Amino acid sequence: MTKRWRALSLGAVGLMLATASLASAGTATAQGESTTGVTAPTANATCTQPTSQPARGLPLAWHDEFSGRSLDTSRWSTVMDFPGRAGGHYHNTSYGSYAVDENVVLSRGRLRLIADNKPVVGTDPAGTYQYTEGFISSHDKFFQAYGYWEICAKFPTGKGLWPAFWLIPQDRSWPPEIDVAEWFGSIEGMHSGLASGNWPDVRWDSNWSYGLTPTTGWHKYGVLWSPGRITFFTDGAPTYTVTGDQVPTKPMYIVLNSGTWANPDRGGPPDATTPFPNSFDIDYVRVYRAK
Template sequence: MKPGVLAAIGLFAMLAPAFAQTDLTTAPNRLWLPVRNTPPDELCRRFDPMDPSPLAAVSLHRTFHDDFDAHPLATGRWVPHYAGGAAWPDARYWGGDGSDFKRKDSWNGEQQIYVDPRYGGRANTPLGLDPFKVRGGILSIIATRTPTALKPVLFNNEYISGILTTQGQFTQKFGYFEIRSKIPVGTGVWPAFWLLADDGGWPPEIDVLEGRGQKVGDMVMTTHWRIRPAGSVQSCGFDFLVPDASNDFHDYGVLWTNDRLVYYIDRRPVSDIKVPVGFDDPMYMIVNLAMGAKYFQGVGFVDAESPQVVEFQIDRISAYQIDP
């Protein structure tokens, strides 16, 4: 979730490869995904839905799955904060002003703090705040305005919200990573599903999905990497318009192979990029609902018009490994 996206707004159009699964409500044990037969010659490219280029199929088997029939903290698959690592301070996902260690990214200008039932903020005892609700197999990460009485305890953040990561629980190099979700909207609303390297450094970063809360149906998919030896961070990605994204569930995913990253909406490829330098370590998954953004356009800072309650609804999160 960093600035520098090369954005290109466009209407998402569906491709129809013969081998694509038609039942998007499930995450089967085995999956076949379409990819362009030709590797990208340029840094990154957006697919024209009318492009007649040949497609090939990639076969995968499932390695991780949570369909949220139980509370996410009861399964052992997730932790409710950034986990950190040896190179973690360089990543900036470690708190800073207005937060405890691992509970927000202040550099981004976020105005929430991530909580869970055992978190006490400045207090010595847990506050019992739970931003995760499960109803009928759907997980909601819920952001709410911080109660006035709790603001001093919670570092004066405007919202309390939730984050889930699999660092220390599940990591994988290569494969397909997917979320099925509805995307909330509103001023200051910033939902995301993304991947970071297990060693704790940044970048690389793969943003499978980011929502621009002020732009209904606008989904962003971006790759971030670092150029050595200068150390400058580069980014490349695109915006896609999914008009009913806030009302209906859709699948958003990324396929990471040896030579390319391919982004998908409803398991149909919409863009790809040559794998940049630095994508050497296994990566872990993160899903979160931030509130407020300093750099990420289309989100903005929270104000009086921002929703009192925001729900990021998630049907399932899955990962697959490429078959030999």
């Protein structure tokens, strides 16, 4: 995510693809009820439509339909375990919230990542944080290079909100980073893009898509990644393409979170007009393997 990290730690793991036992992707069913004070998401037609065009013909590699009563910990972790993090908080002046497990909720066949203005005492770094968020990642559980990644989601609206769907390297290096869908709650535009290069000389290829309603309707957000080429999609239609040597080659894992923005740019931080609690709602996550 743009300008997210300032402190980096480097690690290395083999560039192997994770494998998983897969069932066919189905329609999410109603399970559980939210107790967070956020209105539960309603059923929608967009997420039950046929497979998006970019994924047609590609084998399904991994997915979660969120049809259980709790998060599937064989697929996801709620631990921030990547460069630039400490405990439940990012080492970055842009970031304003602390990740807590209670903000990760399954309700009516949806994943709900809650953002709230309930102060929390955090550790590493120690301190009191004004905002909390929901955070999950597939680190060490699923990662691959090349293919098609997609979510069907509904984003929250409000000043200072910063929910996102993004990919970062399994080997814990940075850059690269692929921002599939990044929403700043009071700016009318969905951001997608790629960070590449070597720290601190980071290159940003970015795009803002306008004309859709990510906060009032459900939409599919995806990225098709092949050697030397990345194309971003909304509802199966291409919105932005990056080509060249900056396209990553490392296997990456998935991050979904409902953060808050802390800087004065990009709409500024939350204020009295920001509705809390709010949620970033995801119907499914599906990943297809490249042929």
